[in-house]
Amino acid sequence: MDDPRSVLSIYDLNFVVTKLERSNFPEDRWSELGLKLHISQPKLDSVRAYNPLDVKGCLRRCLILWLQQSYDVDKYGLPTMQLLATVVEEMGLGGPEGPLLQISDLEYVFVTLNEASFPPMQWIPLGLALGLYQQTLDVIDANHYGNRKHCLIECLSQWLIRADHVDAKGKPTMTTLCDALEGIGEKAVAAQIRLKTFNQEQASSIEEVDDRASSSGYGSHFSKQEIQEWLSEIEWPSEIEWPSEIEWPSEIDEFDKEELDALEKANIILREELDAARKANIILREELDAAKKEFAELKEELDMTENQQKQ
Numbered sequence: 001m002d003d004p005r006s007v008l009s010i011y012d013l014n015f016v017v018t019k020l021e022r023s024n025f026p027e028d029r030w031s032e033l034g035l036k037l038h039i040s041q042p043k044l045d046s047v048r049a050y051n052p053l054d055v056k057g058c059l060r061r062c063l064i065l066w067l068q069q070s071y072d073v074d075k076y077g078l079p080t081m082q083l084l085a086t087v088v089e090e091m092g093l094g095g096p097e098g099p100l101l102q103i104s105d106l107e108y109v110f111v112t113l114n115e116a117s118f119p120p121m122q123w124i125p126l127g128l129a130l131g132l133y134q135q136t137l138d139v140i141d142a143n144h145y146g147n148r149k150h151c152l153i154e155c156l157s158q159w160l161i162r163a164d165h166v167d168a169k170g171k172p173t174m175t176t177l178c179d180a181l182e183g184i185g186e187k188a189v190a191a192q193i194r195l196k197t198f199n200q201e202q203a204s205s206i207e208e209v210d211d212r213a214s215s216s217g218y219g220s221h222f223s224k225q226e227i228q229e230w231l232s233e234i235e236w237p238s239e240i241e242w243p244s245e246i247e248w249p250s251e252i253d254e255f256d257k258e259e260l261d262a263l264e265k266a267n268i269i270l271r272e273e274l275d276a277a278r279k280a281n282i283i284l285r286e287e288l289d290a291a292k293k294e295f296a297e298l299k300e301e302l303d304m305t306e307n308q309q310k311q
């Protein structure tokens with residue numbers, strides 16, 4: 001689902017649910033979401049009656065009604081991720097892709113990529129996947145020829161200010177960044193970022209950069225001194241104030257790198273198995289829907305035969 005404007009169908013149910021889960025959407029607000037998606041109150045009451053103590057089930061059935069277009073489509077539009085994002089933002093929840101990133105989050109994004117061992121030579125495929133035009137990337141390459149680190153930083157800057165075709169690909173969030181990484185084959189990098197950003201209980205916030213990302217021995221490509229130097233060389237827009245120095249903690253907690261690497265690899269394997277299970281579930285659902293459709297057609301033929309016999 002590369003284009004958030006693409007029309008969704010019932011086959012996209014798991015995709016939509018996963019997006020909401022990753023953004024920590026409060027399931028107990030499913031009814032409010034349904035009303036904002038213009039599902040009628042009687043239909044939502046039926047959903048509640050069917051799942052009286054299961055808010056997760058209520059959310060899924062609410063989304064099923066939306067994806068099946070059980071509302072005034074002509075008046076409110078077809079179901080798309082763009083429409084869902086707008087509705088969730090109106091609820092004050094930041095959208096199903098997670099909090100919207102700004103240019104002031106450049107340091108956070110860059111250090112997070114560095115921590116996850118993103119290879120800088122992949123900055124052009126990443127830029128394209130994020131919605132930047134090839135012409136924009138060519139200009140960046142010409143301005144910082146041979147310096148992949150600076151190219152990556154400038155590429156991320158253009159993404160964060162939502163240049164070119166960025167909004168059509170998905171507004172700047174950590175989720176859209178991870179989706180882009182997966183799209184260019186950097187699944188391990190995306191998995192580490194998802195783990196840090198969405199799953200760890202003490203994950204860093206957008207405003208707080210984890211210093212371990214650039215500390216010695218953490219598997220990063222660059223030292224914290226290098227990161228400071230690159231950031232200081234960027235020509236920031238005049239309306240944005242940026243600190244001239246980063247106050248790095250004087251002491252860094254020690255940890256077992258081998259143990260951390262093993263845990264990260266185990267997490268990647270578990271995520272791959274989960275993705276495989278989800279794909280299998282989608283296939284089973286598609287087969288079930290096909291069987292239901294075939295049954296309905298047979299029943300319709302049987303009814304027509306009975307009516308003809310009666311006549």
